Amino acid sequence: MADELFRALADPTRRRILDELAERGGQSLFEICTRLVTKHGLGLSRQAVSQHLAVLEAADLVRTRREGRYKFHDLHAQPLEHIVTRWLRPSPPEDTP
């Protein structure tokens, strides 16, 4: 669980996606894709973004809802609390690699 969280955060593109969803929730795959290209100047394919979103969803950092042929993505920052409670406030370690 913590493994997937930190793995998801390891990639700079995925962090950009989190930034995007933080400032504007409920975006579809194509919205995120075009915004990353235009606003952030990143050149990546739709599938690349799709795979990034899958990793973020596996880490529970992004929640999705389907409506018709659209799939909307929302940021879910709560798992980040674990990082704070692990080292910023001393607490027993909990990792299972």
Next chain:
Amino acid sequence: MADELFRALADPTRRRILDELAERGGQSLFEICTRLVTKHGLGLSRQAVSQHLAVLEAADLVRTRREGRYKFHDLHAQPLEHIVTRWLRPSPPEDTP
């Protein structure tokens, strides 16, 4: 800067090292090495740990001080605050189903 921070946190062994230094600061390379092997049951060489510490030091998550032929390592959790201020602060906490 943020790049090195998240890259450092991506590896489970490095997280273990942070846990170790959190519960007992000022350890040398060999101390960390033996503790990881005995307490956590990890099998890694001295050089592996040394390289991990270098990554953690580059991310400013570990501060070191030399004394004679010893090099002591201490946890420096302050960079983790950036994670909180990046996604946790801007958006208030959500529901937890």
Next chain:
DNA sequence: TTGATAGGCAAGCCGCGACTTGCCTATGGT
């Protein structure tokens, strides 16, 4: 129904990161 749109699946390429191996420097005890 047809075509366009939104998204998914799977195989493959490729570079980076984790780890090892071998050798080197330096400090300190005796």
Next chain:
DNA sequence: ACCATAGGCAAGTCGCGGCTTGCCTATCAA
């Protein structure tokens, strides 16, 4: 002086992760 200890450096192996390519399914509008 000698040798053990503490650590560093560099090259090499190897698997995994990011990305592409190609094709497939599903939904909606005309």
